[in-house]
Amino acid sequence: MSRLWARGLLLAYLLVVLLCLSTFGVYYSEARRLVGANYAAMVTDLVRAQHDPDRLRLILESLVERPDPIYLEQLRDLTWRIPLRIQGLDNHLRHSDLPPQDYRPFVAELADAEGRLSELERVIDRVGRDSTLTPQEAHLLRELGLDIEESLAWSYSELNQLLHQASADQRHFMQRLTLAVAVLMWSLLVAIGGVLLMLWRLQVQSEAMQRLSLTDQLTGLGNRRRLLQEAEGAFARRERSDEPLGLVLLDLDHFKRFNDTYGHPQGDEVLVRFARLLQESVRRMDVVARMGGEEFAILMPHSDLDAAHRLADRLLEAVGKMPLPGAAATGELSVSIGIAEAGEQDDFDRLYARADRRLYRAKELGRDRVEWAT
Numbered sequence: 001m002s003r004l005w006a007r008g009l010l011l012a013y014l015l016v017v018l019l020c021l022s023t024f025g026v027y028y029s030e031a032r033r034l035v036g037a038n039y040a041a042m043v044t045d046l047v048r049a050q051h052d053p054d055r056l057r058l059i060l061e062s063l064v065e066r067p068d069p070i071y072l073e074q075l076r077d078l079t080w081r082i083p084l085r086i087q088g089l090d091n092h093l094r095h096s097d098l099p100p101q102d103y104r105p106f107v108a109e110l111a112d113a114e115g116r117l118s119e120l121e122r123v124i125d126r127v128g129r130d131s132t133l134t135p136q137e138a139h140l141l142r143e144l145g146l147d148i149e150e151s152l153a154w155s156y157s158e159l160n161q162l163l164h165q166a167s168a169d170q171r172h173f174m175q176r177l178t179l180a181v182a183v184l185m186w187s188l189l190v191a192i193g194g195v196l197l198m199l200w201r202l203q204v205q206s207e208a209m210q211r212l213s214l215t216d217q218l219t220g221l222g223n224r225r226r227l228l229q230e231a232e233g234a235f236a237r238r239e240r241s242d243e244p245l246g247l248v249l250l251d252l253d254h255f256k257r258f259n260d261t262y263g264h265p266q267g268d269e270v271l272v273r274f275a276r277l278l279q280e281s282v283r284r285m286d287v288v289a290r291m292g293g294e295e296f297a298i299l300m301p302h303s304d305l306d307a308a309h310r311l312a313d314r315l316l317e318a319v320g321k322m323p324l325p326g327a328a329a330t331g332e333l334s335v336s337i338g339i340a341e342a343g344e345q346d347d348f349d350r351l352y353a354r355a356d357r358r359l360y361r362a363k364e365l366g367r368d369r370v371e372w373a374t
């Protein structure tokens with residue numbers, strides 16, 4: 001079943017990858033086409049060229065009225081300039097990313113106008129020879145001029161519109177691109193945020209698990225594992241600094257009897273109170289742990305046997321005075337204690353075994369006492 005799931009997920013993942021790649025491909029070619037196009041230069045040329053038809057008409061009208069050489073000169077200049085502009089535009093268009101079918105009809109119309117310009121030049125040459133204009137020539141000039149002017153004006157205007165459209169497309173595309181990038185960034189941020197949140201929650205969970213695995217549920221003290229961990233650290237430090245290290249083992253006396261007399265819940269409450277008493281009686285650096293049942297231990301870094309003994313004596317006294325819960329209030333509670341200090345050759349097991357033997361001896365010798373000698 002899980003294999004089926006994995007296959008389904010892999011397939012879905014591959015589909016998403018394929019979809020992303022094809023979308024990216026389309027987007028990339030579209031972007032190349034639109035973003036790469038520089039329409040500004042073409043529009044500038046076109047705007048300049050759009051003055052030519054008006055100028056042509058004005059010069060021709062003046063020439064027909066009065067065939068002055070100055071008008072002939074202006075007309076020659078214009079008939080020389082217009083083909084250059086047409087060639088320049090044609091060149092720009094062919095090198096642009098505009099689809100050729102979009103501008104071809106206008107370029108063809110411009111080529112047509114260019115052809116009629118040579119006809120116009122011939123008439124001008126003729127007029128130039130004697131600066132006279134027959135009525136037929138005047139009519140021909142008007143007709144040709146009007147024709148060329150119309151072709152140029154129409155083509156330039158259509159091309160202008162085409163370029164504006166392309167430029168608007170480019171702008172829209174850039175807007176969509178900006179939006180897409182924003183969405184992408186947002187998704188990326190959300191995804192990264194999600195991953196970070198997940199990692200943080202995992203970290204919190206793992207720390208909580210770690211704490212739980214080292215804590216005794218009933219009393220909230222450290223458990224046996226916690227004591228072993230701390231002892232490992234303390235013995236490692238001892239190798240470097242030779243600091244003294246004390247261990248106190250405590251076992252409540254006749255706890256079975258206590259349970260049998262007052263009930264298990266009262267027994268639990270006593271364990272909790274005893275744990276609190278221990279915790280309140282030690283220094284910050286000492287580690288108090290419940291080893292199991294009614295047995296507790298205190299690891300005392302930087303403490304020798306005398307210090308452990310002093311603490312054990314205080315605890316012995318304090319347990320006798322500890323208020324007991326409910327019906328047990330009038331009863332009595334005592335503890336047996338075995339203490340030991342780590343010797344040069346000791347590891348934790350040996351230290352523990354020695355303290356445990358002393359605790360056993362305290363029990364044997366009548367309980368409610370501290371034993372420090374083997």
Ligand SMILES: Nc1nc2c(ncn2[C@@H]2O[C@H](COP(=O)(O)OP(=O)(O)OP(=O)(O)O)[C@@H](O)[C@H]2O)c(=O)[nH]1
Nearest residue numbers: 251252253254255256257259264265267268293294
């Ligand atoms: N209430 C309660 N009792 C517990 C818990 N864990 C262990 N005990 C009890 O502690 C008692 C330990 O009994 P024993 O090992 O015979 O020791 P003892 O009666 O204290 O006798 P000595 O140690 O010889 O003084 C048992 O009755 C266990 O049921 C606990 O978490 N809560």
